[in-house]
Amino acid sequence: MKFTSRFLWACAFTGLVFATGNCSTLVQRLQTDLSPQLSQNNLISTTAPARWSDFDAPNPGVVVNVRTESDVVATVKFCTKQNIPFLAQNGGNGWATTFHLGKNGLLINLAALNQVTFNTNKTQVTIGGGSTVSNTINKAYAAGALVLTGNCNCVGALGATLGGGYGNLMGMYGFAVDNVLSLRVVTADGNIRTVTAQSDPDLFWALRGAGPNLGIVTSATLKSSPASTQDFQAWRGDLVFTEDKLEDVVQAIENLVLTPDTVIFLYLLADSTGTPSVVASPFQYKGNATTGRAAFASLYALGPVADTTEVVPYNEWNAGSDALCKRGDFKPGFAAGFQHMIPSTWRQIWDAYVAFQKLPGAASTGVLLEAYDLTKARSVPSSSSAFPNRNVRFNAFAIPWYTNSSLDAQAAEFGNNVRDLLRVTSGLPRNQTLQSIKKRYDPKDVFNQWFNIH
Ligand SMILES: Cc1cc2nc3c(=O)[nH]c(=O)nc-3n(C[C@H](O)[C@H](O)[C@H](O)COP(=O)(O)OP(=O)(O)OC[C@H]3O[C@@H](n4cnc5c(N)ncnc54)[C@H](O)[C@@H]3O)c2cc1C
Structure with missing residues (x-):
């Protein structure tokens, strides 16, 4: 209120x-x-x-x-x-x-803690605890540096980092948590600490994956890379398919062999007329129309009815997802990680999506999928941080998006249905090491508003 x-x-x-x-x-x-x-x-x-x-x-x-x-x-x-x-x-x-x-x-x-600063040779960036992805990218772009961030401009840069940190550059640099060098953290005892792998190995491990459960990160220093104009270029955009191509698109994505410079997204989303559509969004770092088309030839072979791919600079990489950033309305999220894209499963997901999307005020509903090259991410041991999902090949999210809370129950049914269809395993095992660090640093569970870890 x-x-x-x-x-x-x-x-x-x-x-x-x-x-x-x-x-x-x-x-x-x-x-x-x-x-x-x-x-x-x-x-x-x-x-x-x-x-x-x-x-x-x-x-x-x-x-x-x-x-x-x-x-x-x-x-x-x-x-x-x-x-x-x-x-x-x-x-x-x-x-x-x-x-x-x-x-x-x-x-x-935390919004005013939005400073983004670089060391002299731009190999390290310090990001304030309130900086959004767009603020971080804009400041990095102006400074001539590349920073690992999420792919949606409205997300908190450290909000995403503390949960693992997926982004367009992770094929080359791994998860954001793998690039954290130090964190300034206010812990439950009210102390401010500079946490590094050397100073507090347990807390450093736990913050990278479960940060919101353990403190407030006022700033964090991560690796960054100095970048030239050429280093800022990427080829990206949307390939729109008719709905009858869904199974073929899904199979093509299952068969894609991603390289560190490429990412693939799949969206079941309404187009500008409100009609449900199948959109594959390829991304290639430093790519162009020739190299991009070659890398994603199997999708082009399916005959997209529209193609908006183009070469764009770093500060526009995320523009395609700005519509997803709209504030407000009701958008419960249902996420699932899994290893294989199965065409028949996606047909069932499509049917569930179309049925929910037709309800009044629910036209913006979507199902999103992303896949990255994980070679670099998997070169880091799973035990190196509290982030648990290093080996998950595909991540999908059902987002029932509606304007009236009277649809809550139907939204939950739709979201759970999609999640159940996608899940190959039901939940992750409880992490006992994380639980014991949580008990030590926050015995009274004052950081108790985020996904429960005890
Ligand atoms: C539209 C959309 C796009 C997304 N895109 C991506 C993506 O590309 N890559 C990706 O990795 N994830 C992505 N996510 C997931 C996102 O990273 C998580 O939902 C994340 O928790 C959001 O952080 P926030 O700061 O925006 O949200 P908030 O709601 O502000 O924060 C989420 C939680 O993190 C805590 N938190 C935030 N900042 C701090 C801090 N500085 N110190 C301690 N705790 C903190 C908050 O207390 C809260 O518990 C996306 C989510 C959405 C809804």
Whole structure:
């Protein structure tokens, strides 16, 4: 629930507390006790930054718009001392269903921690805990460097990194977690630490895969690469197929032998007229029409009805997914990792997708798939970080996207159906090492809003 400032001041003035949540003692406590400890006196608000999805959103009672690392420290200390549930927000794209802040909870908005800086020879980048993918790419592009980021501009750069970090460059550099050199982290005890493989090997291991469960990363230093204009080029775009080609497209993707410079995406999505369509999106780093067509010849052989592929610079690589970044509406996510693309399974997925997509307000629903060359990623031992999915060949996501929550139950049925169709194994084994590190660094589970790991 959002409060107007007039309501807030009336609240503060009268000291009234309404059970409806229209006024909040929490806000008053923060104004009195926390605000003086922050770097500015206007950082407490009741307006939460927009999230990618309104489904199971945290809906906090109060927001602290931190501007410095010390603001994060002061807020975490305040919350843990006062038993206030809290959550950090970066890009706002997390689709966990475990957020449960409510009006007594506090959101730490990291957006102002958006610095992106490079060392002199651009082999290292330090990314602020609130920097989005687009902000990171734009600053890297201006600096003449390539940085591993996710493929959607709205995602938090470190939000994605802390969960593993998939991106167009991972065929060459591995997962983002493999490129992390150090992290500045506020842990549950309210301390700020510089965590490296040498300083805190356990915590360094656990943060890379389960970061949101263990602290707030105010910044992280990763490997980067100096880049020339030529190094910034990629060939990418959409190949649109008629629906009867679905099985052939799926089989072609199963048979593709990706190289470190190539990535393939598959989308079941509505076109601009709302008609469901099959879209394969190839990507080739430093590619052009000739090399791209050769690398993805098996898809071209199926006769796409439209082809938007072109050579684009680094700061436009993600433009194709900007529509996916739209804020708001209801978008529960159903993800599955698997080893093989099976045409008959995708026909069943198509049928389920078309049936759900037809419902009122659900036209933007999609099923997305991505596959990367994993040679580099697999050269790093699975035991090197808490990230568990190093060997998964394909990742798919069913995203029921609808404007009215009355479709919640049908959306869950659709999403679970797609996930069940795709899953070759049911869930991952619990990670005991991660659980014991979690117990040591966060015994009271104050970082409790993300997928449960205990
Ligand atoms: C449209 C879309 C596109 C995506 N594309 C990609 C992609 O290309 N590659 C990829 O790897 N993943 C991708 N993802 C998955 C995405 O990385 C995760 O959902 C990630 O958790 C989102 O991070 P965020 O900062 O945007 O979200 P938030 O909701 O702000 O954060 C998600 C969780 O991470 C925590 N968190 C965020 N920043 C920090 C921090 N600095 N310190 C500690 N905890 C933090 C939050 O507290 C929260 O628990 C995508 C997701 C969506 C919805």
